[in-house]
Amino acid sequence: MSADGRILKISVWRSGADADAGSFQDFQVPANQHQTVLDVVSWIQQNQDPSLSYRFACRVGMCGSCAMMVNGKPRWTCRTHVKKVLEDGFMRIEPLRNLPVIKDLVTDMDPFFDKWIAAEGVFHPTKSRHDAFASIKPDNPARIEANKAVECINCAVCFAACDVVANNADYLGPAALNRTWSLVNDARDGGQAARLQAISQSGGCHNCHSQQGCTNFCPNELNPTASIAGLKRKTIATMFKRGQHA
Amino acid sequence: MIAPHRKHALWLAYALHRASGLALAVFLPVHFYVLSLALTTDGRLDDFLIWSDQPLVKFAEFGLIFLLAIHFFGGLRLMALEFLPWSPRQKTYAAFALAGSFFVSCTFLLSAA
Numbered sequence: 001m002s003a004d005g006r007i008l009k010i011s012v013w014r015s016g017a018d019a020d021a022g023s024f025q026d027f028q029v030p031a032n033q034h035q036t037v038l039d040v041v042s043w044i045q046q047n048q049d050p051s052l053s054y055r056f057a058c059r060v061g062m063c064g065s066c067a068m069m070v071n072g073k074p075r076w077t078c079r080t081h082v083k084k085v086l087e088d089g090f091m092r093i094e095p096l097r098n099l100p101v102i103k104d105l106v107t108d109m110d111p112f113f114d115k116w117i118a119a120e121g122v123f124h125p126t127k128s129r130h131d132a133f134a135s136i137k138p139d140n141p142a143r144i145e146a147n148k149a150v151e152c153i154n155c156a157v158c159f160a161a162c163d164v165v166a167n168n169a170d171y172l173g174p175a176a177l178n179r180t181w182s183l184v185n186d187a188r189d190g191g192q193a194a195r196l197q198a199i200s201q202s203g204g205c206h207n208c209h210s211q212q213g214c215t216n217f218c219p220n221e222l223n224p225t226a227s228i229a230g231l232k233r234k235t236i237a238t239m240f241k242r243g244q245h246a
Numbered sequence: 247m248i249a250p251h252r253k254h255a256l257w258l259a260y261a262l263h264r265a266s267g268l269a270l271a272v273f274l275p276v277h278f279y280v281l282s283l284a285l286t287t288d289g290r291l292d293d294f295l296i297w298s299d300q301p302l303v304k305f306a307e308f309g310l311i312f313l314l315a316i317h318f319f320g321g322l323r324l325m326a327l328e329f330l331p332w333s334p335r336q337k338t339y340a341a342f343a344l345a346g347s348f349f350v351s352c353t354f355l356l357s358a359a
Contacts (some may be wrong), residue, residue, distance in 0.1 A: 073250050074251065209264075210324055212260075226332040
């Protein structure tokens with residue numbers, strides 16, 4: 001990277017004594033070619049204020065740990081080029097929306113992952129290591145559906161983009177429901193009844209308003225809205241099947 | 247002011263569907279009250295219908311028909327989204343719902359003119 005002489009005006013959220021309260025602190029950062037938002041945050045932490053807290057690991061869009069709000073939109077910062085999100089030479093960087101703040105740009109991800117558990121986003125094996133591998137062909141329709149949902153990196157960008165998450169504390173959220181959809185389509189899993197029960201309750205898939213912010217912002221171009229629509233169809237079909245057997 | 251994370255076509259389609267639904271819910275009691283005039287008071291419905299021929303009222307009815315049409319087409323879009331196999335053309339369907347609503351409501355306005 002080489003500095004091109006321009007200066008970026010950056011406003012970064014800093015926590016106060018209470019982590020959820022705080023204010024923006026302004027920084028001036030030299031612009032570089034091919035600079036990512038994470039590069040900017042790292043430059044501030046390394047050159048201007050070592051007390052700035054933020055989270056990252058892989059820097060290549062695989063670990064999902066560096067997501068932040070950038071000019072009001074959730075982004076994976078390691079793969080977001082500054083020139084893509086800069087507005088009049090200015091960038092405002094905040095912690096992810098809809099999650100409690102630990103410090104500065106670091107959010108507490110526990111509520112996000114707790115909802116994966118609540119949505120039964122956990123594999124329930126039906127075989128032991130002594131059994132033969134399950135034979136699932138790549139062109140199996142359920143396998144194709146699972147494939148569409150399985151590349152989630154748990155970055156919580158969709159969780160931050162969702163207004164239902166913001167307004168309904170019980171809502172499981174797009175990432176957890178997307179994970180559930182991949183397991184609903186897993187022929188090896190033995191926990192489907194409990195899973196469909198978990199996502200049919202208050203806060204489950206039927207709370208989704210199909211605003212599609214999750215799909216719009218997912219950095220891996222997954223489609224949680226389609227997954228949730230699939231869960232809605234599955235739970236309704238299951239309800240009618242139960243009605244027939246009752 | 248729309249928050250930055252909401253500035254995309256399908257959130258606006260959601261907001262329009264929700265706002266039109268609320269506006270129609272507010273309108274419905276008035277609608278039923280006017281209908282009740284035919285049953286309860288002799289001649290009052292005719293008086294109302296004559297009053298409603300005014301251009302300004304016709305223009306307001308154009309707005310009502312737009313709300314009804316956008317809620318109807320938007321509802322069809324949502325049911326298709328949730329009950330049919332997924333289509334990647336969601337923005338196209340939202341645009342069709344908007345265009346169809348303008349077509350229906352403008353047709354009414356032109357025929358009323």
